Amino acid sequence: MxxxxxxxxxxxxxxxxxxxxxxxxxxxxxxxxxxxxxxxxxxxxxxxxxxxxxxxxxxxxxxxxxxxxxxxxxxxxxxxxxxxxxxxxxxxxxxxxxxxxxxxxxxxxxxxxxxxxxxxxxxxxxxxxxxxxxxxxxxxxxxxxxxxxxxxxxxxxxxxxxxxxxxxxxxxxxxxxxxxxxxxxxxxxxxxxxxxxxxxxxxxxxxxxxxxxxxxxxxxxxxxxxxxxxxxxxxxxxSRGDILTNNQLEHVTPSTHIEKLMTQxxxxxxxxxxxxxxxxxxxxxxxxxxxxxxxxxxxxxxxxxxxxxxxxxxxxxxxxxxxxxxxxxxNNHFRRVSREILFNKFSCKNGPESKQRDCFQSFQHQPHCCSNMDGVSGHTQGCDFDGLSEKYWGEILERTLSSSSLHALQRTYVHPCMETCNGIQEMRVFDTTTPDL
The missing domain is CATH 1.20.1070.10 (Rhodopsin 7-helix transmembrane proteins)
Known part of the structure; x- marks a missing residue:
């Protein structure tokens, strides 16, 4: 021994x-x-x-x-x-x-x-x-x-x-x-x-x-x-119907307003x-x-x-x-900002000033998910991939780290394009007070 x-x-x-x-x-x-x-x-x-x-x-x-x-x-x-x-x-x-x-x-x-x-x-x-x-x-x-x-x-x-x-x-x-x-x-x-x-x-x-x-x-x-x-x-x-739009915010009381903003x-x-x-x-x-x-x-x-x-x-x-x-x-916001920064650094910096301005404006006016919400075109112009991947990766991750049932995914499913655009609209509502984490 x-x-x-x-x-x-x-x-x-x-x-x-x-x-x-x-x-x-x-x-x-x-x-x-x-x-x-x-x-x-x-x-x-x-x-x-x-x-x-x-x-x-x-x-x-x-x-x-x-x-x-x-x-x-x-x-x-x-x-x-x-x-x-x-x-x-x-x-x-x-x-x-x-x-x-x-x-x-x-x-x-x-x-x-x-x-x-x-x-x-x-x-x-x-x-x-x-x-x-x-x-x-x-x-x-x-x-x-x-x-x-x-x-x-x-x-x-x-x-x-x-x-x-x-x-x-x-x-x-x-x-x-x-x-x-x-x-x-x-x-x-x-x-x-x-x-x-x-x-x-x-x-x-x-x-x-x-x-x-x-x-x-x-x-x-x-x-x-x-x-x-x-x-x-x-x-x-x-419920999903509690998400506020800019027009609805004018018709809520201050206490309800604060509560909705905290939820958002x-x-x-x-x-x-x-x-x-x-x-x-x-x-x-x-x-x-x-x-x-x-x-x-x-x-x-x-x-x-x-x-x-x-x-x-x-x-x-x-x-x-x-x-x-x-x-x-x-992170969809990180991808978008990364593309903007890289595009400005490597694509719009070369050439005369007028060409740089036109290049930057053309990038800003590219179609986004929220610009096509009136019809089905928003779903078919590429925005679905970002929202869909982020949605389901998040669901898989939450099931890995916490307990939840498969029925929760069906109850909480929202069109990924709608969810992304709602997130952007919500963020704009309280952009000057408390930004997204």
């Missing part, structure tokens, strides 16, 4: 980075092309595409949600949280993943010990900070949908920035303690194909993996599940909550294989096969790309 306990408490030693450096004699004797295999090329291409996708998608997300055109569709608090998450993912694509391209081809570390140490620190701190931001987003949506009056009264920009700063400092401090010692990092030639934090005890490795995954998953599932469940109960009490804003905030819930669900799906692998490897004292280790690790890292992609896929 004592011998087994002694084995569990064994302190591990990190592999020497000198033996994995590209300046080591055993790597100098091997030419680059002679040691290259098709598997190495595939790995390098995967790393390259993930890096480009992470940088491009998160840059677009940061630019759009902080633009003036999109400011009326989102409150400052979720905007700061989304910007922080996108900034973390952008930093991951800028300072971590690109350094794995050359090592995936040469199977050695060419950048030196200091770069390896910094990369290991950022790898751990950014991942942990992103998980904390997802928790903050889930709690923000929970409070907004369950206690909207208190949420709008007590939400603060300074408090949100202070919370983000504090969590970032805590994440960096934690991994600085783990990584900054000389034996706190190593070159992982099979999974990350770059430098990662090294834990001298198996228990520490299990604790870090479980602390990163399980609390985050439980909080996300509870917050979004409770929020969607309560929102469903509230929507059942309000609750409906519109559901879209933002679905989008953030989808990002959280993507985190759970993508990180689960990596967490299982870490726990099994630490418990058994073995290593996973190189191909499986690589796929599990980079599947988890690809979460930095899927976050903005899911936000684009499930």
């Amino acid at each position: 004592f011998h087994k306990m002694h084995q569990k408490a064994t302190i591990l030693v990190a592999p020497s980075l000198t033996n994995s450096s590209c300046t080591h004699p055993r790597y100098l004797q091997i030419t680059f092309f002679s040691a290259l295999t098709p598997g190495d090329v595939v790995q390098a291409v995967i790393v390259l595409f993930i890096t480009i996708g992470v940088l491009g998608a998160n840059m677009l997300l940061i630019l759009v949600i902080n633009s003036r055109k999109y400011s009326k569709y989102i409150h400052s608090q979720p905007r700061y949280l989304l910007t922080s998450l996108a900034s973390n993912d952008f930093a991951m694509g800028l300072f971590v993943t690109p350094f794995a391209i050359i090592p995936s081809l040469r199977h050695c570390w060419p950048y030196g010990e200091l770069v390896c140490q910094i990369q290991a620190l950022l790898r751990g701190a950014i991942s942990q900070q992103s998980a904390v931001i997802l928790i903050c987003m889930a709690m923000d949506r929970y409070l907004c949908m369950l206690y909207p009056a208190r949420y709008h009264k007590h939400s603060s920009k300074k408090g949100c920035v202070a919370l983000i700063s504090m969590t970032w400092i805590m994440s960096v401090t934690l991994f600085s303690i783990l990584v900054l010692p000389h034996s706190g990092f190593y070159f992982n030639s099979t999974g990350m194909v770059a430098c990662e934090p090294f834990y001298n005890r198996a228990s520490t490795r299990i604790l870090v993996a479980c602390g990163f995954y399980f609390p985050t998953t439980m909080i996300l599932m509870y917050c979004y599940g409770s929020a969607f469940h309560v929102n469903k109960l509230r929507l059942k009490k309000t 804003e609750r409906r519109l905030s559901t879209t933002a909550s679905r989008t953030m819930a989808a990002m959280s669900l993507g985190f759970i799906v993508l990180v689960t294989p990596w967490t299982i692998q870490e726990v099994v490897a630490a418990c058994t004292g073995t290593r996973a096969p190189p191909s499986l280790d690589f796929l599990a690790t980079w599947l988890a890292l690809s979460n930095s790309f899927w976050n903005p992609f899911l936000y684009w896929l499930l």
Whole structure:
């Protein structure tokens, strides 16, 4: 018994980075092309595409949600949280993943010990900070949908920035303690194909993996599940005929007016909550294989096969790309503003001023869903795809995170074109007071 306990408490030693450096004699004797295999090329291409996708998608997300055109569709608090998450993912694509391209081809570390140490620190701190931001987003949506009056009264920009700063400092401090010692990092030639934090005890490795995954998953599932469940109960009490038009607003009392506006804003905030819930669900799906692998490897004292280790690790890292992609896929306003910004930047900026003005005006006068509501043409001019996909993706997501029956989908079905246009009209009613979340 004592011998087994002694084995569990064994302190591990990190592999020497000198033996994995590209300046080591055993790597100098091997030419680059002679040691290259098709598997190495595939790995390098995967790393390259993930890096480009992470940088491009998160840059677009940061630019759009902080633009003036999109400011009326989102409150400052979720905007700061989304910007922080996108900034973390952008930093991951800028300072971590690109350094794995050359090592995936040469199977050695060419950048030196200091770069390896910094990369290991950022790898751990950014991942942990992103998980904390997802928790903050889930709690923000929970409070907004369950206690909207208190949420709008007590939400603060300074408090949100202070919370983000504090969590970032805590994440960096934690991994600085783990990584900054000389034996706190190593070159992982099979999974990350770059430098990662090294834990001298198996228990520490299990604790870090479980602390990163399980609390985050439980909080996300509870917050979004409770929020969607309560929102469903509230929507059942309000019929579809309660949606106001501009003409109806003139004939309601002030108390009814406020109540209707709160109902409308609750409906519109559901879209933002679905989008953030989808990002959280993507985190759970993508990180689960990596967490299982870490726990099994630490418990058994073995290593996973190189191909499986690589796929599990980079599947988890690809979460930095899927976050903005899911936000684009499930948010109709974000897609529209993104198209406008990209169209203005790349299509209307070239040429004389008169041509730019005509180009911008032609884009503004393109037919939209609401311009064809008098007939069936609105359904056949492309608007149905955006509304339909957003509607049903949201329904699938809510059924994943909360309990509801199949009959709820039939009772709440509305023509997607009508729902999208109603959402735009409703938002315009209280655009100057409380924008959509």
